[in-house]
Amino acid sequence: MMAIPENVIQFDTIELAKMLNIEKSIIRKNLIAAKKFSTKLPYVIFNQISKEQNAIIQEKIWKFQGFYLQKKSLREYPNAIASNVLGYVSEVNKNDMKKDDYYSLGEQTGRQGIERYYEHLLRGVKGKRFLQKDRFNRIIGPYERGIFDIPSKGSKNLILTLDLELQKYGEQLLKNKRGGIVVIEPQTGEVLSLVSAPSYDPNLLVGRMRSKNYRKLALDTISKPLFDRGLQAQYAPGSPFKTLNALIALQEGVINSNTTYKCNQGHFYAKGMFMDCHCKYGTHNNLLTGIYRSCNTYFANIYRKIIDDSGNGVHEGINIWKTHLISFGLGNYLGYDLPIGKKGFIPDASYYDYWYKKGGWKSATVVSNAIGQGEILTTPIQMANFTATIANRGFFITPHFLKSVTNGTFDDVHEKKFTTIDSVHFETIIKGMHQVVERGTARIARIPGISVCGKTGTVENFTKIDGVKKQLTDHSIFVAFAPKDNPKIALAVFIENGYWGARWAAPIASLIIEKYLTGEVKRKWLEERMFNGNLLSEYQKPYSGKPFLINE
Numbered sequence: 001m002m003a004i005p006e007n008v009i010q011f012d013t014i015e016l017a018k019m020l021n022i023e024k025s026i027i028r029k030n031l032i033a034a035k036k037f038s039t040k041l042p043y044v045i046f047n048q049i050s051k052e053q054n055a056i057i058q059e060k061i062w063k064f065q066g067f068y069l070q071k072k073s074l075r076e077y078p079n080a081i082a083s084n085v086l087g088y089v090s091e092v093n094k095n096d097m098k099k100d101d102y103y104s105l106g107e108q109t110g111r112q113g114i115e116r117y118y119e120h121l122l123r124g125v126k127g128k129r130f131l132q133k134d135r136f137n138r139i140i141g142p143y144e145r146g147i148f149d150i151p152s153k154g155s156k157n158l159i160l161t162l163d164l165e166l167q168k169y170g171e172q173l174l175k176n177k178r179g180g181i182v183v184i185e186p187q188t189g190e191v192l193s194l195v196s197a198p199s200y201d202p203n204l205l206v207g208r209m210r211s212k213n214y215r216k217l218a219l220d221t222i223s224k225p226l227f228d229r230g231l232q233a234q235y236a237p238g239s240p241f242k243t244l245n246a247l248i249a250l251q252e253g254v255i256n257s258n259t260t261y262k263c264n265q266g267h268f269y270a271k272g273m274f275m276d277c278h279c280k281y282g283t284h285n286n287l288l289t290g291i292y293r294s295c296n297t298y299f300a301n302i303y304r305k306i307i308d309d310s311g312n313g314v315h316e317g318i319n320i321w322k323t324h325l326i327s328f329g330l331g332n333y334l335g336y337d338l339p340i341g342k343k344g345f346i347p348d349a350s351y352y353d354y355w356y357k358k359g360g361w362k363s364a365t366v367v368s369n370a371i372g373q374g375e376i377l378t379t380p381i382q383m384a385n386f387t388a389t390i391a392n393r394g395f396f397i398t399p400h401f402l403k404s405v406t407n408g409t410f411d412d413v414h415e416k417k418f419t420t421i422d423s424v425h426f427e428t429i430i431k432g433m434h435q436v437v438e439r440g441t442a443r444i445a446r447i448p449g450i451s452v453c454g455k456t457g458t459v460e461n462f463t464k465i466d467g468v469k470k471q472l473t474d475h476s477i478f479v480a481f482a483p484k485d486n487p488k489i490a491l492a493v494f495i496e497n498g499y500w501g502a503r504w505a506a507p508i509a510s511l512i513i514e515k516y517l518t519g520e521v522k523r524k525w526l527e528e529r530m531f532n533g534n535l536l537s538e539y540q541k542p543y544s545g546k547p548f549l550i551n552e
Contacts, residue, residue, distance in 0.1 A: 001049060001057070001069055002042040002106065005035045007137060008066030016064060019057055020046050037105070044106040047091070048074070048208045070106070075115075077202040082167050084196045084228040085160070085338070085401060087113020088205035102126070114401060116339050118158060121405065127152030157406040161190035169515050170195035173508045176534040178223065179495040180230035182384035182399075183512060186481060186490045189388075189397030189414055191336070192516070193491075194381070196229045222543070231341045234377040235494060238457030239501070240479040241372025242299045243390060243429050245306070246287060248324045250425040254305040257287045257428045263297035270364040275300055275371075291432025292440035294456065296371050303370030307363035314362055315349040322348045327419040328386040329396060330378060336399045345377040372457065383479055383492035390433070391453070391481035391490045393426040394419050434484050442478065444502050444526075445510035450517060452510065453487075454480030456501025465542055473497040473538055473550040478505035482513045489516050497538045499551055504533065 001020070008031070017024040027045060034043030045067065049057065057069060075089055089108040097103045102123070109123070110116035128150040130143035142149065163183075170181045174197035181195040204213040217225050227233070249255045263279040277296035279285065290298035310317035325331060331346035347369070352361045368374030381399060389396040395416040433453035436442050441456045457477030462469055476498025481490035491509055498504035508530055514521050521527050541548040 001044075001046045001067060003031065003034055003045045003067045004040065004042050005031065005066070006039040008064075011064045011067075015060075016067075019053065019060065020049070021053065022046065042068075042070075042105070044091075047106070072106070072108070075202075075206050077206070079164065079168070080201040080203060081164075081171055082162060082194070083113075083200050083202035083205075084230065085113050085162065085194050086202050087111060087115035087117075088202060088210075089115050090205075090210065112340070113338060114158070114160065117337050118156075118402065121156040121158060124155040125153035154407075158402060159404045159406060161185075161192065161401050161403045162194070163192045163516065166193045166512065166516055167195065170512060171197070171199065173511065173530050174495075175531070176536050177495055177498070177504070178229070178535070178539060179493070179498070179505075180228075180233060180380040181491065181493050181508070181512065182230045182381045183489060183491040183516070184384050184388045184399055186388040186391040186487050187397075189399050190403065191381075191399050191401050192489070193512070194228075194230045194401075196227070196231075198223045198225045200225045223539075228340060229494070229496075230380045231336075231338065232379070233494070234342050234344055234379055235475060235477075236374070236376055236459045237372040237378045237383055238459040238475075238477050239294050239372055240383060240387070240455040240457045240477060240492075241376065241378075242291065242294065242370075243433065243455055244325060244328060244386060245299055245303050245370060246291065246429055246432075247390075247421045247425055248321055249302040249306050250287075250428070251324065251421045252306055252309070252320065254309045255287065255302050259302070260284050260286045261290070261295075261298050261301045263295050267297035267300045269300055269304070269367045273364070275367065287428055288432050288435065291429065291455070292435035294436075294441055300367050300370045303367065304363040307366075315353075317363070318347070318349050318352070318366070322346050324420050327417075327421075328389055329417075330382055330386065334381060334385060334399055336381065337401050341381070342377075342379050344379055344382055345375060347375040351375070373459065380492045380494045383477075383494070384490060387479040387481055387492060388487075388490035389419060390426060390429060391487040393430075394421055394423045430484060433480075437480075442480075442502050442506045445478070445480065445506040445513075447482075447510055447514050447523075450482050450513065451484035452480055452482045452513060453484050454478055454506065454509065456506055458500045461497060463542055470542065471550060472542065473552070474499055476503050476505040477501050478509045480506075480509050480513065482517065489513055495535070497535055504530070504535075 013024045017027055030045045037043055088111055090111050092103040092107050092109050096109055110119040130148045131139050132141050132143050134140050170193045174195055177197055183193040185192055200217055263277050263283045265281050266274050266276045268274050275296050279293055279295050285295045285298045306321050307314050307317035310320055325346050332343050333341055385396055395418045397414045430453055433455055437445050437452045437454050442454050445452055445454055459475040461472045461475050463472055476495040478501050479492045481487045493505040493509045495504040507526055511521055
């Protein structure tokens, strides 16, 4: 219901409030605001009137001069999924109208997700009508029979890259868990699925209860349903990062595929400083076995060679290392078509000079970077993207969500972005990732008839409880692509407090691959286990006030 203040005459406030089912004080308050805004322009008095109310008001609107009803469309999300991708709309405010004179009071604008990023395509183009009024400011008809009127143009129809069934399936798999799934088609950069859990029904942010529902979601600071873990959460990447260190070592010529290191269940990287490894005492690993056994000793050694063997000291070594990683899309925004995200973090020499003073650090000081921990931070979409880059043997296309516009055009040129690594170096890494699934740490992810390449990860997890740093159950990570040759799907799965990579992340990823490539899942036993998996008790431990165990 709208009102033009200068046209409003004395009316029965009680009757109008009863029709709208609101307090009469709300009507008075909104009329005062309307007069402050403008006495001549329409102002929203009450929003989103129900069909039942509309029928009653239409019969009696003649009693309330200066008031009128204005129709507007509301969003409906029929599948109640992908809220983190779709986003939501809300009524424009003064700042919106100040920034863009397209908007008028009572209109809606995109606030998040696709709704916000492609608002310019979704809102259409307004038309104009020129009307004649009498001396009492009443409309008497169109001006000059409407010859100067400008017709409106409808909004564009956007087709997204999301696979509807895959998105539904991913959200089912993450029920009662926290984490993110990002699925990319390697050859095109199309995002097939972006799951963030926990999530919410996007229809909650439509209608008269929108504000109340939004507050409830925003105030849930424990599970954070409005926080997109696929784009905004920054985690240490863990062991999947070893694949990138291997590629850099090959490119820099500090190792070859036959370079071997002996592992004694770990590695003394400095006096009295030992990095554990699960490899048996006396194991000799080359690059291939180092990858599928995920040997910390192997990757600590090659990382130190990258940093130490540049010829100009550790400063140049670590900056070269960072330059390679940036070419995979790490340490910066990827440029996808959603308005939120995080850059992640890749440290360089200046960073360590700040913390340790120049000359106060060496490769041993920062050796945690060798196994994807230390200061490195990545988002799940960055992890999925570098996995797609490996699948493509050295290039990626910027991940994106808009596939096409059915009644218009848009700039859909997505160029290949090549890394600094020669394509010849990728085959050994891919063989190693294939062996991870066939005989290594991710055997649970094997799919009959499909050659899956992957890498598990287990990342330490800490929080502060009453100001004290406390370790929680590790995060579970898995990155993968398939098939090995001519890959059609690449993905990253991150399950918070999921313990080790093969416990939750790898099985979930393999089910998604099977579903996408074959259209069905035959391993029902595994599917049921993932559907029924519940980590809520794990998330409640820090808030229980009781002692708790981790990594059970």
